Structure formats: structure tokens, C-alpha cells
Amino acid sequence: MLELKNLHAEVEGEGIEILKGVNLKVSKGEIHAIMGPNGSGKSTLSKVVAGHPHYEVTKGDILYNGESILEMDPDERAHAGIFLAFQYPVEVPGVTNTTLLRESYNTIAASRGREELDPLEFDDYIKEKLSLVEMNPDFLERSVNTGFSGGEKKRNEIFQMAVLQPTLSLLDETDSGLDIDALRIVSDGINKLHGDHDAIVLITHYQRLLNYIIPDHVHVMINGRIVKTGGKELALELEEKGYDWLESLETVNGEAK
Amino acid sequence: MSETKALESMIGEEYKYGFTTDIEYEDFPSGINEDIVRLISEKKNEPEWMTEFRLKAYRAWVEMEEPSWFNATYEKPKFDTLQYYSAPKNKPKLNSLDEVDPNIRETYEKLGIPLDEQKMLAGVAVDAVFDSISIFTSFKEKLAEAGVIFCSISEAVQDHPELIKKYMGSVVPARDNFYAALNSAVFSDGSFCYVPKDTICPMELSTYFRINNMNSGQFERTLIIAEENSHVSYLEGCTAPVYDENQLHAAVVELIALDNAEIKYSTIQNWYSGDENGKGGIYNFVTKRGACRGKNSKISWTQLETGSVVTLKYPSVILQGDNSVGEFFSVAVTNKMQQADTGTKMIHIGKNTKSTIISKGISAGRSNNSYRGEVKISKKADNARNYSQCDSMLIGQTCGAHTFPYIESANPTGKIEHEATTSRVGEDQIFYLQQRGISEDDAISLIVNGFCKEVLKELPMEFAVEANKLLGIKLEGSVG
Secondary structure, three states, X not given: OEEEEEEEXXXXXXXXXXXXXXXXXXXOOOEEEEEOOOOOOHHHHHHHXXXXXXXXXXXEEEEEOOEEOOOOOHHHHHHOOEEEEOOOOOOEEEEEHHHHHHHHHHHHHHHOOOOOOOHHHHHHHHHHHHHHHOOOHHHHHOEEOOOOOXXXXXXXXXXXXXXXXXXXXXXXXXXXXXXXXXXXXXXXXXXXXXXXXXXXXEEEOOOOHHHHOOOOEEEEEEXXXXXXXXXXXXXXXXXXXXXXXXXXXXXXXXXXX | OOHHHHHHHHOOOOOOOOOOOOOOEOOOOOOOOHHHHHHHHHHOOOOHHHHHHHHHHHHHHHHOOOOOOOOOOOOOOOOOOOEOOOOEOOOOOOOOHHHOOHHHHHHHXXXXXXXXXXXXXXXXXXXXXXXXXXXXXXXXXXXXXXXXXXEEHHHHHHHOHHHHHHHOOOOOOOOOOHHHHHHHHHOOEXXXXXXXXXXXXXXXXXXXXXXXXXXXXEOEEXXXXXXXXXXXXXXXXXXXXXXXXXXXEOOEEEEEEOOOOEEEEEEEEOOOOOOOOOOOEEEEEEEEEEEEOOOOOEEEEEEEEOOOOEEEEOOEEEEOOOOOEEEEEEEEEEOOOOEEEEEEEEEEOOOOOEEEEEEEEXXXXXXXXEEEEEEEEOOOOOOOEEEXXXXXXXXXXXXXXXXXXXXXXXXXXXXXXXXXXXXXXXXXHHHHHHHOOOOHHHHHHHHHHHHOHHHHOOOOHHHHHHHHHHHHHHOOOOOO
């Protein structure tokens, strides 16, 4: 579904390289976790896949269902089924959650030749999705992320994911800012949304999320590259040992380069 | 049709009101002097007192200096070559729609304002002003049944001289300012509305102003009087053709609300705004003021200012009556090379008077957008309250937003609150919405509509959809 080939990316116009040759392959039905210390390039990776204009791909390629998406605008990538749950969801004052989601849902539906929903149909549709993340219906009429607590914002991202039904979801530190109950609710929601036809990439610092959402593969990213890949037990090992022992691994690779 | 769909259907449309109507004009000399002023008065068959009113204003104007204190630079209008009166040659005073020049009727149809009463928006009476002359006032009879007078100012001068004498110039005196003085001398036409005691005007009143002639200025006057316990809602819309030359629009609007009366005045201003390099466009130098003369009266201004190359406009309220209320809700959008210096004045004189100011300025392109507002609480205005909120939004890196609040309180019981914010439509905000499948232009529309929501909801329902579309078109492609 998603294949990153020797992906290099830098901050547009500043020449600071952040991704230094990432290789990754994600197939349908899989859950991948990308872990790593602060500043290793995990969040950048998710933004680059989603097409953030702040970053420029200088080398390598991003293949989605076998085709390069480098030339596609962010909205076109969204139409193709790529969803990014933001680490810091953006506030849009004066625009209600319902308004945004109906626009999103219908635009994506239209681009895929699916039927659009009128306001009443849509109302029924989202109310049903609310229960998935145990959110209060009042919340639909509030402005997007405006005045939301950190936890509400994160929950809202997963709610949007439930409404839009993407095929590839990149969840950027969705667990941070959630208390233990919210973490369980959000994780349950993600597990229910996941099936054989979609894939999830979790970006996280902590192993605790992976107690709730069991990954098929765990990757460790350090200094712009994936330095180690393993099964779910790798996460536990990291929890115990930290990243130091891998940083040396990265340095060795760095010198060998 | 969803909001965004409506916007999509407009995509790619440049200024669509920029066409010219080919009609014959009455000959009229250009330039200004006492003879010209007399000639205008004569053309309109005015009584002596009206001619005198004009001449006094003209003499005052000659002594005045063109102001330059605002935050805008432009080439001054050439007052000596301007044409101060411009009227289609066909008989201006009409008894039925059939007599309207078919070209003019077509113009209004292109603008989406069918004068045909059957086709009109339910419950909206329209007065259409083409260049200087009021073309037709629709629904006149239905209004007359309710006792509401809605006609052109010219007709009112003839038919209701006692009201004109009593109220014209009583809120905006001829000497008030340079442009008001000029208007008072040469005003050509405009709308007049009188709502009698204990009357709720049965429909929205609306005037559409259209400047067609290239060299003419438009100097219309609007006068609205709401007697005790009456209520009226009025909307004006403005468009003009695309010309390379600047055209001057210097209107005066006066509102008078007596005891327990309420006037709601809304404007959608979409004059031609000039091209990318600031060539052409309308100079919109307008004096608008309302007087809450009676107890518990209320005047509310709502404006959506999107057009004109330069706008200088401060719709104000003088809160004379005890417990009177003044409101100002404004969205001012500037793009390309537009400059807007707009805001309001709330002058508290009566006791327990209350005013609210909500101003939303949106700047894009290389434009400059300033809010200028004055809140004054006079000595006798016990327990006066004001709340002001001025928010600016910047789109792109080359525009400017400024706020100039003036606050003056001579009464210790007064309460004044002022809040101001500035935000930038950022890459991250647009990226977030794009990531949710929404195109860049639609994302900007959505953000801007959200930003203006508090003001847009004050517009009469029939026009709210228009307003949303207009914002979308104005900011098309303004990022990236």
C-alpha cells in the first residue's frame, strides 16, 4: 500500500535535511509503529507523506498503491485515502466540526465517485460515529479544535478518521496528552476502525500505546533513518533500554556511509 | 447545495459586475461652481429652500480642505473635471416598470436584481439607483398600505417637504466634513424611507446602487426616519463597471430613530476594486451616521465591504436617548492594492446607553486594511457601556492590518471594553483542511467565513448566502 524508497526530505528553502533515506513498506491490514527519540524525524515523515508544503522531497520516492504521489497536492492525497491524525491539531474558529466534516466527507466522496450525503443524512451518519470515541453530541456544534483540551483535540482526530474512513492512517503521537481512560477509549476506537483493507502507521514515543494497539511491525527511527525493525517485542525492549544503544548503531552506520 | 459547492460554482469568476450599459445620457457640463449647483437643483425642479440648502453646502465646501489624516494614499479626485450629475436620457420619473429603459432593466437583471415584482425575493422592496437617478421603487403600494413611505429622495423633496426640511442634514450637517459638504451641494438622488409610529415595516427594504457612466461621480443621499415604536430593516448593494479611471462615490446616509424605534442598516459593498496594480476602481468616501434620538431606540449597522480601491467610511451612532443601543458589525476585505480605512464612532450622550462594535478585517494581496474607531462617553452619560472587538486576519506576507481605537470617557460610571486580535491564515491551518480533502481555495473560504461568522449572521437571511459567495470570490487564489 505504502512504500517509501530511500526518502530524503528537507525544510523547504532552508536546506536542512531531516529525512536521510527512509525505507519502509506497509501492506494492507498491517499496523506499523514508528518509535524514536525527539527530533529523529518521525513527525516530519508523516507530514511528508501527507504532502506538507513546508518540506521538499529531494531524493527517493513515495509510492502509494504502486504509484508515486510526490506530485499530488495534500487534498488529492486525502482523496486517495491518506489520513494524518495531527500531533497538534489546528484550530479553525467559527467553523463547526459538523461543517468541516461534511465538507470533507462530501469532497472525498465526490472524488471517489461515492454518493454525497445531505445535511440530514450526514447528521445521522456522524452521530453514529461519535459513540466510537465516546464523544458528546454537543461537541459537533463547537468550532473545530477551538478551546478544546489537548485530549479532546486528539480524540477529535480519531473521530474524523472514523468519519472519513481512510485506507492509510498516519497517527502522529495520538497518545500524547491523553489520560489513561481516554487512551483506552481512543485505542479501542482505532482497533475497531482497523481491518483487512486499511493500514495504520502509529508514531509514538511510548510503549504504553502499544499495550492497547498491537503492532505487526515496530521500527526505530533515529536521525532521519530507520535504524532497526522488529516485532512488537522490540517496543518492550526499547521501554527497558531506551534509545542509547541504538544511537550508537546509527553512528556506526553513519560512519560507514 | 453546500456552502463550498456554491463557492466552487463561482470559481474563476473575476469581477462579474464590470460590464457597461450602453445608454444615452442627458448632457450636463462637467466641473463645479454655483451655477452647476443651481442647474442640478433646477433639473430636479426643486423648491427654493432646497436650492439654498445646496448653495450653502457648496459655499462651505469651497472653504474646506480635502482631508488626509487616514491611512491610505491615492491620487486625489479631480473635482473640476468630474461630472456631478448624470442621468439616463429617457424620462427619469416612471409610473410603471414598462417605462424603464430596457437596457437598464437588463443591467439590473444581470446584477441579479429583477425589478419585476413577481420574481423578486419575497418580502424585499427594491429601489434602484442608476448613476444619479432612482429608476424605480418596487412594492410601493404594498408599503403605502402599511403607511411606510419608500421612494427616491427627489420624490420626497417634492411630496414630503416637511419631513425633508426637518430631518435632512440634522444628523450629518452639510459642514460636517469635506465629502459630506460636497454631497450636500450636488447630491443627485438616493432613497428615502419613513416608517410611521407603531409600524413594523412589512418587508426588507433594499436599494441597489449602480455607477455606469465613466466620468460621473455618484452622490446619493439616504434618509431613513423611524418614528416611535417602529421597526425597519434596510439593505444596500453596490456595483460598478470596470474602468481604468477612478470614480468617486461620496454618499451621505442619515438615520433617525425615535422612542423605542429600531433601524437595522446593512450594506454589501462590491464596487469595482481596481486591478492588480491598483489601476481604476471606486473611491468610496461615505458619511453614514445614525441618531438614536428617542429613549430605548436602537440603530444597528452591518457592513460587508469587499470592493472599492479606497474606502473611507465610519458608520456611526449618536446615542442621545436614554437606554439607546448602537451596534456596528463589520467585515472589511481588502485584496490586490485595495486600501480600506473603516470603522465606527459611538457617541454616548444618554444614560444607560450601550454600544457594541465587532469588526473583522481581512487583508490579502498587497492591500492595506485599517480599523479606526472612536468610543466617546460624555459627562451626562451615566452607566454607559461599550464593548469593542477588532480582529484582523492576514493572508500572505505582503498585506497590512492596522487598528486605531480612540477611547474617551468623561463619566466615571462608564465601562469600555476593547479586545483586539491579529491572526494569520497560516500554512498549517490550510494544510490541516487540505489534509481533510478540502482544496486550498475552499480552505481559505472556510477559514474566512468562520472568522467572520459573528458578523455574517447579522445580515438579513436573503443576503447571507450572497455574502458567503462574495468572500470566497474576493480571496480566490490569494495564497501561494
